[in-house]
Amino acid sequence: MKRNFILILLIVLSVSSMKAQKATWIWYPGDYEIWLGNNMNNNRTERGAFFPPFWKMDSHYVLVEFSKKLNLFKPEEITIAVEGRYNVKLDGKLLFGAPKTLIIPEGKHSLNIKVHNQATVPAIYVSGKTIFSDQSWKVTYEDKEWIDESGKASDTSATTYMDAASWNFNDPSQLPSQFKLHTEPANAVSSTPQTQGVLVDFGKETFGYIKLEQLKGNGKVNIFYGESKEEAMSTGSCETLDRFEVNNAEAKDYTVQGSKAFRYVYIVTDPGVSFAKASMLYESLPETYRGSFRCSDPEINKIWDVAAYTMHLTTREFFIDGIKRDRWVWSGDAIQSYLMNYYLFFDSHTVGRTINLLRGKDPVTSHINTIMDYTFYWFLSVYDYYLYTGDRHLIEQLYPKMATMMDYVLGRTNKDGMVEGMTGDWVFVDWADGYMDKHGELSFEQILFCKSLETMAVCADLTGNKEDKAKYDKLATSLKSKLEPAFWNNEKQGFVHNRLNGKQSEQVTRYANMFGILFDYLNNQKKQAVKKSVILNNSIMKISTPYMRFYELESLCALGEQTNVTKEIKDYWGGMLKLGATSFWEKYNPEDKGSKHYEMYGRPFGKSLCHAWGSSPIYLLGKYYLGVKPLKPGYSEFAINPSLGGLKWIEGTVPTPKGGVHVYMDKKTIKVKAGEGRGYLTFKSKSKPKASTGVVEKLSNDEYRILIEGNNAEVTVNYRN
Amino acid sequence: MKRNFILILLIVLSVSSMKAQKATWIWYPGDYEIWLGNNMNNNRTERGAFFPPFWKMDSHYVLVEFSKKLNLFKPEEITIAVEGRYNVKLDGKLLFGAPKTLIIPEGKHSLNIKVHNQATVPAIYVSGKTIFSDQSWKVTYEDKEWIDESGKASDTSATTYMDAASWNFNDPSQLPSQFKLHTEPANAVSSTPQTQGVLVDFGKETFGYIKLEQLKGNGKVNIFYGESKEEAMSTGSCETLDRFEVNNAEAKDYTVQGSKAFRYVYIVTDPGVSFAKASMLYESLPETYRGSFRCSDPEINKIWDVAAYTMHLTTREFFIDGIKRDRWVWSGDAIQSYLMNYYLFFDSHTVGRTINLLRGKDPVTSHINTIMDYTFYWFLSVYDYYLYTGDRHLIEQLYPKMATMMDYVLGRTNKDGMVEGMTGDWVFVDWADGYMDKHGELSFEQILFCKSLETMAVCADLTGNKEDKAKYDKLATSLKSKLEPAFWNNEKQGFVHNRLNGKQSEQVTRYANMFGILFDYLNNQKKQAVKKSVILNNSIMKISTPYMRFYELESLCALGEQTNVTKEIKDYWGGMLKLGATSFWEKYNPEDKGSKHYEMYGRPFGKSLCHAWGSSPIYLLGKYYLGVKPLKPGYSEFAINPSLGGLKWIEGTVPTPKGGVHVYMDKKTIKVKAGEGRGYLTFKSKSKPKASTGVVEKLSNDEYRILIEGNNAEVTVNYRN
Known part of the structure; x- marks a missing residue:
């Protein structure tokens, strides 16, 4: 009787678990x-x-x-x-x-x-x-x-499962x-006959398959794609094109084979060929926009929207760099996509896929994407993933390949334990409008290397590899202790760009200095010095890629310079919008004129006008304005440090694994609601603030905090700006 | 005028080279x-x-x-x-x-x-x-x-071409x-109705696709394959079978999908299904039999023929072990196939293909085929390949992967620099009819390891890797110096089988002792001692696989015991022929009876009756009776040391890369003809021999030699046996 009872219970359990399992x-x-x-x-x-x-x-x-x-x-x-x-x-x-x-x-x-x-x-x-x-x-x-000759199976297997x-x-x-991205039909906004063919405008940057409806006749069809009108019309220089033959006695719809990026297409056919209209199949990875941001400045709102659209266009099978020319997965671009993604889609699976693809398999024969810095970003991205998503499993599965990747790096260090570009290493740093020395020990590369070693120590610890943890801790500590002696220059009040044969160069660039702030490798006094002598110093070579502006503006945010950053965002991203951008670019130099904006790599339309790294306002506005970030893996503990950055009000949601943190702030009120985890809302107030629920603690002179529970209950704080 | 002349000459050269090039x-x-x-x-x-x-x-x-x-x-x-x-x-x-x-x-x-x-x-x-x-x-x-942002291509590439x-x-x-092996139709020799179906006999071991001619009706067809009649009739235990449904209103021919090994097939159909007859498509890699052997003993001739057929059946896309059950490429089996092949087909490409396949790619995650000894045989086979074919190119291409394979082995040595089976290592040695300890340091494995290190030193030298050569030389010398102290037992006058925790075991097996002779690791006195106390000692566990009989008989030949070996060949391989073998077996124990011969791995028909390693007489008769072997790569220098081994006369050809060495010997005459290279014919004679051409040199008491040029001119020597 008792046994039957247990059996029934188990069956019930099993039936109930059936529904959950799949x-x-x-x-x-x-x-x-x-x-x-x-x-x-x-x-x-x-x-x-x-x-x-x-x-x-x-x-x-x-x-x-x-x-x-x-x-x-x-x-x-x-x-x-x-x-x-x-x-x-x-x-x-x-x-x-x-x-x-x-x-x-x-x-x-x-x-x-x-x-x-x-x-x-x-x-x-x-x-x-x-x-x-x-x-x-x-x-x-x-x-x-x-099996042995008796048929007995081996009992000493060392198989790795x-x-x-x-x-x-x-x-x-x-x-x-059979995986395919999602497609849906979309129409052009205009179609303008030209001397030879027709120029079709889809109204904004887009991606997909051109469809020629009611295509008829016998002859050639040429499709010239353009992110700009100029590109589509430059039949000899546009970056992508399609050419095919048609022989249709009866009119029928034709969809081209490969999907492509464009806003404009210029279609030229042989005289015997005709079609009713050109439309497209828009191709994308379906995503839910779990993050949001709105504020009192319509230009910032437009920037956020265009950045989100740029992110969506570049979030595909994987996070790719740009949709027109590149269409590859690059580690340096990807780590930024991941960070923006945590403030927009929170699509963890696409992050995991991209991290796995970038690592590939052993043996390691070169840096990731052949780029030294990109190897380091890859290490950093694995820990970011754990911090934001709380998914420890990926680190556990990946750790052996993290270790062999680091073995490759350690096999290429010099006698000081530093990395220098060896034959076959691409030392990238950034696309720059000026000379940047890539020889010897770059301060920027050592800082990324040091952070990678620290990451290895953390991940070794997380996965229970104690010996490895000790090894990487030691290597990181040793390298860190060499950074200032090697690169800090008291006269210049910053890190110099590089050291060649033991001698500091004269050049100071922004890169190492930004990361010195972001990674907290500099003390407060030096951070402030760097802010003045490097970051806000116009005589230091300017950054002209949104890629490095990401870290530049982040380091300013980390120093509490949001108001300055708001201006920079409006100037730089607003500048692109003023030039008609419908997605953000690979590179933007405000000093360029006209079609010079489209040039890159020595080609008139080499520049990508839809590049993931152009979307950093999403990250900056989420992390440093709404001010939400995880402190412990998967937002089990979070921090909310909102900042108006000179705006009248801001409002938005930062997604978390299973919920989200909603923040509203104006000059008098902060409203916060969290769906999971717990953490402090920290803010400044010139007088003692009042909260709708909870206890307000005073931290220092004008700094206060209040514990927010992840129970979806809104907490309203009245404070004095 | 002058320029035109040169141009014409170059065009002529180019036209003539056109014919050669392809x-x-x-x-x-x-x-x-x-x-x-x-x-x-x-x-x-x-x-x-x-x-x-x-x-x-x-x-x-x-x-x-x-x-x-x-x-x-x-x-x-x-x-x-x-x-x-x-x-x-x-x-x-x-x-x-x-x-x-x-x-x-x-x-x-x-x-x-x-x-x-x-x-x-x-x-x-x-x-x-x-x-x-x-x-x-x-x-x-x-x-x-x-490329950089200006479009300039990288100039520091470290690409490996x-x-x-x-x-x-x-x-x-x-x-x-689309590669396919060659096929040709072949007929059965008999077809005998049984209670339920029909038993078809193809007369000898064969391989291919069964074809049912004029197959008609609706129902199931079962084909049970057997290397023996017993196997084909054991529908519940035969190792391979085919089952399919047929629904043919009109009679038509049907060829089964997968090729298989068999002599017999037992075909059982549902009552509604019929066919006119069963035939086959014989499947093989076309080979030229460049080597040959004939002698005064018809049984030995039959053994050579069946061995050659066994070799041909197992020489397919690669050299495989057996054609029925295994059909895989195994390194220990393959090295023997290579050696036999050098005396039969001289098909170098199949050797190269098999060596490449066995090595696979980095990273190395286990021994080759998971077997420790098989890793060592692989190293040895690479040098053999160079010695026989003279093709240095394969070693040059393969050397980096030889080095990483050896890194794997060196990463698994104990504090004495010796290999012991670690978790996941299959220590194979041989299938044995008795207990063989696989624990601790096996003398056999150390000897193969030592020879592998020597091979690495030679190959490092050949490919110009001086540092590597020094490293492997040192490792080999060190290990070699430890072999006798660790394993030689004066009382037993031989190498003991293994050492466990620093202590010699009591067991003596043949394996290490045979290889000690073959690799010349023992001095002459110890070789003679081993011959008596181990090889010819019936109280030492007997070898029951042709696999290890290969080395056992080779070591006897190396000691000049051909007459003894002739007897062994007739007993052992002749024994299989007497049991009706039409190809040679995976294992043969003369003491087994009846269908016990077919058992292995705990299965009644687990044993393969066509196993490449059964063909060693081809190698022994070519290398130690005709007595031809390369001394320098590709037979640029060779040795001819013929031996009658108790036979009245022997005659045959040993293939070389572009020619062959033909040898005839009886008790009075030796005739030799070589197609390339040069080398000495060395022989014994009780009186001063006479040669048709060339100078006979006396070496010692009754030993003479004469230089043979590779000019296809026959040299006849009269000598006294």
Whole structure:
């Protein structure tokens, strides 16, 4: 009687868990990302030619074994869907053929499915009443299961099992290899005949497949794409184009093969060819805009909107740099996309995918994207991911590959333990409108290297690798102690750009100085000195990429210079808007004129007019105006330090893993509401503030704080600005 | 006038070289081997289930750039065929689309073709009047060609370029990805109705696709394969089988999907299904039998023929172990196939392919095939390849991967610099009919390890890596000096099997002792002692695999015991023939009875009756009876030391890269003819011998030699036996 009762209870539990559990396609961690990334990186074209990356492309493991330990209270039938050729073993016994269904008896069992697939990623989808393929399954690329002459299996296996990985392929018919971005039809806003063809304007920067409706006749069709009108009309210089032959006796719709970035297309056909109109299929990764920002300044609001649109256009299979020319995944660009994403979509899976793709596989043969700095940003991005999302699992899975990546870096240090560009290393730093020395020890690279070593120590600790933690701590401490002796210049009151053969150069650039502030590597006195002598000093070479403006403005925000930053945002991003930008650019120098704005890489339209790194206002406004950031992983503890930055009011939401923090601030009131975690709202007030609930603590002269619980209850604070 | 003359001369040269040169499909070295090997290793089935290897399968580089520097005296049109998506750059300029033909102007040019292919190996075929894709092209998986903001290309590239690799795909339509082995129809010798179905006998061990002619009706067909009649009739235990449904209103021929090994097939159909007869498509790699052997003993001749057939059956896309169950590439089996091959087909390309496949790619995550000894055999096989073929190029291309493989081994040595089985290492040695300890330091493994280190030193030297040579020399010398102190036992007059926690075990096995002789690690006195106390001592555990009999008999031959070996060959291989063998077996214990001979791995038909390692008489008879071996790479210098081994006469040819050495010997006469290289015929004679040409030199008491030039002139020597 008692036993029956327990059984019934267990069945009830099992039925209830059925609803929560769901099968999904699973694969070896990182493999789908590498495979999908190869496809995506190979979609780049340059004037009709295929244009793949110049770095090593890795491959998925072509032979993978999936396994799961089962404990069934009653027999259960499972169905098995597989991408690849496969076999199934139940309790070590190979079953006949490639079974699609299978009844597993009551009791404890081992289920193993081994899959070979060269062309696409080995993946399985298993579904029963209680058995589901999900991240609880184990995977390996080498099961090392030999037998001796008696048939006895090896008992000394050293196989490395990983947790299976998945995305959102939750139906057996939804094959991972068939993944496509979402598309929807969209129309042009105007179509203007030219001497030879027709110029079609889609009203703003967009991305997708051009569709020629009712295409008819016999002859050639040329489509010249442009992010600007000038580019589309420059048939000899536009960066992307399509050419094809048509032979349609009857009119029919035609959609071009490859998706592309454009606002304008200039379509020129042979005389015998005609079409009714040109439209498009807009292609995107569906995203929810969980973050928001509004303020009293309409120009800032417009900047936030265009930045969000720029982010959405560049958030695709992965976070890519730009949508026209590049269409590749770059680590330095990606870390900024991740940070903006945490304040806009909070799409963690796309961050994880991009981190995995960038790392690729061992052996490491070059820096990530061949760029030294980009390797360092990659390390930093892994910890950021953990801090924002609280997903420790990615770090655990990735840690061995973090270690081998760092081995590569450590194998390329000089006798002082510093990195210098060696043959084959691209020392990038930034695109600059002036000379920047890339030789010897760059202060900027050492600071990123030092932060990477600190990150390794933290991640080693998180994953329980005590020896590694000690090793990286030691390396980081040693390098950190060398930074000021090597690069600080008292006369210049800042870090010099580099040291060559032990001698400080004369040049001071902004890069190392910005990061010195951001990473808290400088004391307060030196931070203030740097602010004056470098950051706000117009004689230091200006930054003309939104990429490095990201860190420049962030370092100003970190020094409480939001009011200054508001002006900079309006000047710089507002400047692009005034030039008609509908998405933000790869590079913008306010001093350029006319079509000079489109030039880059020695090509008249080489510059990308939709570049992810152009979206930094999203990050700055979320983190330093709404003032919300995680203090502990996944926002279990957060900080809210709002700042008006000279605006009359600001309002918005910063997304967190399962909720969000909403902030409103004007010159008298702050309203805050948090959906999870807890943390302090900290602010300044010239008189004692009043809060609708909770206890206001005084911290210093005019600084106060109040604890905000993640219970979705709004707390209103009246304060004096 | 003068200039014209030179031009004409150059054109003539160019025309004449046209005939010699030929375009061929090219790819990244090792990649095609890995890809083809994955396909082949995945053809194994076990009772209808897919049965892939348990070790890591690597993948080809999916993105590869091919390049060639050109210097044309006049413009030339080339045609381009590619497996994959590609672009073409001429002098750094990307051409539109994916051109199939291209006119290259007069002068110096760089031609680059970059190819992406996930499913099959990126490969190109380029052909013009003077331009041909061949091994002179360079390939890389990472071209590291970045540009700065001005468009200037990087000038610090550290790209590793390799020479392109090829096989024999010499026509643009002959795609490497479409490779198939040769097939030809063959008939059964008998077809005998059984109670339920029909038993078809093909007369001897064979391999291919069963074809059911005039198959008709509706229902199931079961095909049970057997290397023996017993296996085919054991529908519940035969190792391989096919099951399929048929629904043919009209009779038509049906060929099964997968090729298999068998002599017998037992075909059982549902009552409604019928067929006229069963035949087969025999599948093989075409080979020329360049080596031959005949002698006065018909049984030995039969053994040589069956061994050659066994070798041919197991020489396929690669040298595989056995054709029924295993169908994988194993390093320990392969090194023996290579050696036999040098005395039979001299098919160097299949050796190179197999060596490349076994090595796979970095990172190294386990021993080759997970077996410690198999890693060592792999090193040895690379040097053997160079010695027999004289092809230094393979070693040059492979050396970096030899070094990383050895790094893996060195990372797993104990404090004495010796290897012990660590978790995940399969310490194989041999299948044995008795207990063999696999723990601690095995003398056998240290000897193979030591020889591997010596091989690394030689190969480092050959490839100009002086530091490496010194390092490996030192390691080898150190390990060699430890062998006798650790394992030699004076009382037992031989190497003991192993040492556990610093203590010699009591067991003596044959393995280390055989290799001590073969590698010349023992002095003459100890060799003779070992011969008596171990090799010819029946109380030492007997070897029951042809695999280790290979080395056992070779060590006896090396000690001049050919007459003894002749007896052993007749007993052991003759014993298999008496049991009806039509190919040689994986394991043969003369003491077994009846169907016990077919058992292995705890399964009644687990043993493979066609195993490459069963063919060693080919090697022994060629190297130690005809007595021909290379002394310098590619037989530029050779030795001929013929031995009758108790036979009345022997005759045969040993192939060399471009020729062969023919030897006839009876008790009075030796006739020798060589096609290339030069070397000494050395022999014993009780009186002063006479030679038809050349000078006979006396070496010692009754030993003489005469220099043989590789000019195909026969030299006849009269001597006294």
